[in-house]
Amino acid sequence: MSIETRALHYTYMPGSPFEKQALTDINLTIRDNEFIGLIGHTGSGKSTLIQHFNGLLHPSSGEILVGGLDVNKKETDKQELRRQVGLVFQYPEHQLFEETVERDVAFGPKNLGLSEEEIHERVLEAIHYVGLDEALLKKSPFELSGGQKRRVAIAGVLAMRPKVLILDEPTAGLDPAGRDEILTQVRALYLAHKMTVILVSHSMEDIAKLATRVIVMHKGRVAMDGTVPEVFARAAELRQMGLDVPQVTRLAEEMAKRGMPIGDGIYTVERAKSAILMQLGLLKNQKGKEGAGK
Amino acid sequence: MLKDITLGQYFPVESLLHRLDPRTKIILVICYIVSIFLANDVYTYLVLAAFTFGVIALSKVPVKLYFRGLKPLWLILLFTAAINLFLTSGTYIGGRPFLWGIGITWEGLFLAIKMALRLILLILGSSVLTYTTSPIALTDGIEKLLSPFARMGLPAHELAMMMSIAIRFIPTLIEETEKIVKAQEARGACFDHGNVVRRAKALVPMLVPLFISAFRRADDLAVAMEARCYRGGTGRTRMKQIRFSAMDLYACLVFVAYLGVLITCKVVV
Structure with missing residues (x-):
């Protein structure tokens, strides 16, 4: 599934003293089965951009097409959009709320109105993807360790079986082992399911290892867009943007x-x-x- | 929806009123509120209105903002006005009640106008305090004002600290709520569909994480405060000392002059 933006602009709180132009003239085409590494300094507009991809934010001007669906149009089914594009926020474990892991992972599929069996099947599948033990299903998510909680939260998004998976700094605050595990699982998902993955990260190492294409954001614009060698060859420019190789x-x-x-x-x-x-x-x-x- | 909440309305500009001691402002606002109830005819209302708008002009905060502050209260204004309008006995306008003994009396009309004006002036006057005083200065002022009662066992410092922490965390919690709402929406949650029961149920995925995060933040804050040796108010000094200056004296004198004019008007006219 592809995502296409044309002349996308976004302004926070327009018309107030706190008005801030967050995105300026974004023209991107993200094709099927790409693994995109999205990098940029804090406040460069990465998080704002990915929230456009599943319709959580609407562009102030410009167009965005997700798998042919026009996000701007009122009649576009938001549920459908969010089923197609799974977004894992930063520190996703902060959104856990159910009594058991199973019910929390089932929250997404339930919102899609699936049958009990289907939901159960998806929960098992998602738990398996993120490498969690089935024995944890009946536990409260709040009893788990930080890394386990994070994986439960990611499973909650995977249970929707999205075609595009967006992860906003999925490894922030994890220990090296937890980090490697999550990234390995993301890569396995990408390879096995021909998913489109968009990974926001501050780790150039992770990006270099995983991405097939790197998009660099700077001050709300796309500053660079190319393969790993193409982008990291411009080391001096990257450093000027507060990034690095x-x-x-x-x-x-x-x-x-x-x-x-x-x-x-x-x-x-x-x-x-x-x-x-x-x-x-x-x-x-x-x-x-x-x-x-x- | 959440962005509409404007708490802690402090409007940072340079003005005489901004520089006043918060204690002066708090006490004068209380006196002002009492003085509103002294007004009961056209002249006293004119004095009151003149003083209020004079002070508003002195604050250098756009008048538009003051009137925007009235917006959330229009329902209360309308309600009190309607009650006064219809439920005051006296001579009916047009000579008789127009339906089932319900009608508008002249007395009711005047009372309604008076009460509405009173409420409006009350809100305008007290917004001067919140627009010109930062929340921190405000709680400092309250703490200082309450400190004489500390001997009687009133935890003045703790109350003030609780207030400033609460104010400090309002924007943080709003931000947190927005984040959680988005995260749940990304999982297909719907917060604005269905009947009341469904909507109430839909709040659970938002409220549970919000409570957990509020407790986590409280915990973190407690640890951070203890790490910096916080142990309550005794012996604690502050970076920004609040001082009663000549300007505060002038402010009090101006207020006394206003009170004098108001009372003279009331007695003479």
Whole structure:
């Protein structure tokens, strides 16, 4: 399912002293089965933008089409829109409210008016996706650990079986293990279900590892839009926007400066590792040659 | 819907009234409210209105804002006016009641106008206090005013602290509510459809997380306060000392002059 915006503008509290232009002239086409990494400084408009994608916010001007549905039109079925586009907010565990995990995850499907069996099936499926044990279903969500709560909340959105999954900093405040687990599961979902995923993150490492396309927001505009190498090649510009390139990319830059170039396009630790090994291998070979020359 | 709530209406501009000691303003507003009830004829109302609008002009807050503050109260205004209009005995306008013994009397008409004016002036006058005094200054003032009663066991500091914390968290909780509403809407919840029972039920997914977050915030705040060695009001000094200055004295004198004119009007006319 694709999302298309044309000349999208959004202003918060228009006509009041607190008026703020949050989005300016956003033209994006997000195609089927893309994994989008959405990055930008705090206040750059990322969260505002993703809330347009499932009709929680309406553009002040401009158009937005989600799977052919015009979000602006009154007759557009909001329920349908939200079924298609699942949005996981920041700290989603703060929205848990039911007595048991099962009932909380079932909240979404229930709102869709599905049958009991169907709901149950979806709850099990969603719980399974996020890697939670079925034994937790009868527990209160408030007894769980922070990471488990977050996964329950994500399951609550997945149970709607969205075609587009939007995650707003899903790993904020989690420990490294919890972070890796959630991202691995998101990636598995993306690969298995041909979902469109939009991941908002401040971690350039995560973006570099997962995204097929990176969109950079700056002051309410789309500043860059391209593949991981295309965007991270513009390191100086990114730094000006208060962003950065992945740490390994900086390492590679620094190594090149100090006379040990390991090549361009180093964005992930794995890639860096093999490049360094190769370089070391080359060095060894050269040394070997030099030795042989003597 | 939630954005319409304007609590803590402080309007930050520079004016004489903004610089007054909050204590002066609180006491004068109370006196002003009492003085409203002294007015009962055209002349005294003119004095009252002149003083009120004079003070409003001094506050440098747009008059439009004052009248916007009246909006939520128009129902009460209408209700009191209607009650006075129809339920006051006296000579009927047009000589007789127009239906089933219900009619408008001249006395009722005047009373209705008087009461409506009284309410309007009351609200306008007391909004001067909230527009020109920041919530923090206000609670500081209340704390200082209540401190003499502390000896009698009134927890003046605690009351003031509770008030300022409550005021501080209103915008935060509104923001939180909006976030939760959006998150539940993203899961297909509907807050504005169906009958009363359905709507009330729909509030549960909003209220439960809101309560939990309010308790969490309270907990965090308590820890943060203790971490900074907060242990109640005794021996606590403040960054912004409130002082009774010459300006406050002038303000009191002006108010006394106004009272004098009002009472003279009442007695002489």
